[in-house]
Amino acid sequence: MSDPAPLPDATGPGDAVWHHSARVEYAMTRWETATPPRFRDAEATLPEVRAWADRARTDPASAGAMLLTGLTGTGKTHQAYGALLRIAAGGPDRFELVAVNSADMYGSLRPSHVTGASERELGRLSKVQYLFLDDFGTSKTSEWTEEITYRLINYRYNHCLPTIITSNLPARDADGPDLTDFVGDRVASRLAEMVTALVPMIGDDRRRGRGAA
Ligand SMILES: Nc1ncnc2c1ncn2[C@@H]1O[C@H](COP(=O)(O)OP(=O)(O)OP(=O)(O)O)[C@@H](O)[C@H]1O
Ligand SMILES: [Mg+2]
Known part of the structure; x- marks a missing residue:
């Protein structure tokens, strides 16, 4: 990766450098798993994605959320995983990551016959240090999805936990569907305060023309 974080000076014989590389190795392994x-x-x-990632590593409590919006294939998911890699490669003090597609998330949170399983999963997603919520706003809304979204976002908002969200929906659009329509006013209000980096992605669908045909 270009532009790596500078190594701290060693305080003892190799001490700080050793601890830094141990943190990088630990975080990189977690990033690869996720x-x-x-x-x-x-x-x-x-640049705005790199800047948010650096803030999320050095001062996670102030980073809030990064929201990447745009049409399909413009590179939102690529930038999001890239941001998380940049955080990991910088050797953060702590690094726990859950990356989840929103539709899969709602699927895994549906009340199941295993008592408490969905509550535990919602707790894991709410509390994890870095959460990446991919393709937000694609599922059909219902009272149930609104409640789940509210509980998840409200927890992360209250606890100032860094969150990355991607969506095909624009943050706001007076003439068409936008994220507020999907999440409802109370979540939209929290997101408005949480989002410190709003990154609208433009361009063609990068997937088109890549195949053999
Ligand atoms: N900066 C980049 N350099 C090289 N490849 C890229 C870059 N950005 C995206 N890609 C590639 O282009 C393809 C589409 O990118 P990606 O999946 O991130 O789009 P997306 O905006 O998340 O689309 P969707 O809304 O459909 O989920 C992927 O194969 C991805 O690896
Ligand atoms: Mg995507």
Whole structure:
């Protein structure tokens, strides 16, 4: 990765440097576990994405959320995994990560016959240090999805936990569907305060023309 974080000076014989590389190794292993094969080469190339990642590593409580919006194939998921890689490669003090597709998340949170399983999963997603919520706003809304979204976002809002969200929906659009329509006013209000980096992605669908045909 380009532009790596500078190594701290050693306080003892190799001490700080050793601890830094141990943190990098630990975080990188966690990043690899959470990242699907297609995005193993992801790189945060946009300056605002890189800046948010650096803030999320050095001052996680102030980073809030980064929201990447745009049409399909513009590179939102790529930038998001790239941002998380940048955080890991910088050797954060702590690094726990859950990356989840929103539709899969609602699927895994549906009340099941295993008592408490969905509550435990919601707790895990709410409390994890770094959460990446991919493809937010694609599922059909219902009272149940609104309640789940509210509980998740409200917890992360209250506890100032860094969160990355991608969506095909714009943050706001007076003439068409936007994220507020999906999440409802109370979540939208929290997101408005949480989002410190709003990154609208533009361009063509990068997937088109890549195949053999
Ligand atoms: N900066 C980049 N450099 C190289 N490849 C990229 C870059 N950005 C995206 N890609 C590739 O382009 C394809 C589409 O990117 P990605 O999946 O991130 O789009 P997306 O905006 O998340 O789309 P969707 O809304 O459909 O989920 C992927 O194969 C991804 O690896
Ligand atoms: Mg995507």
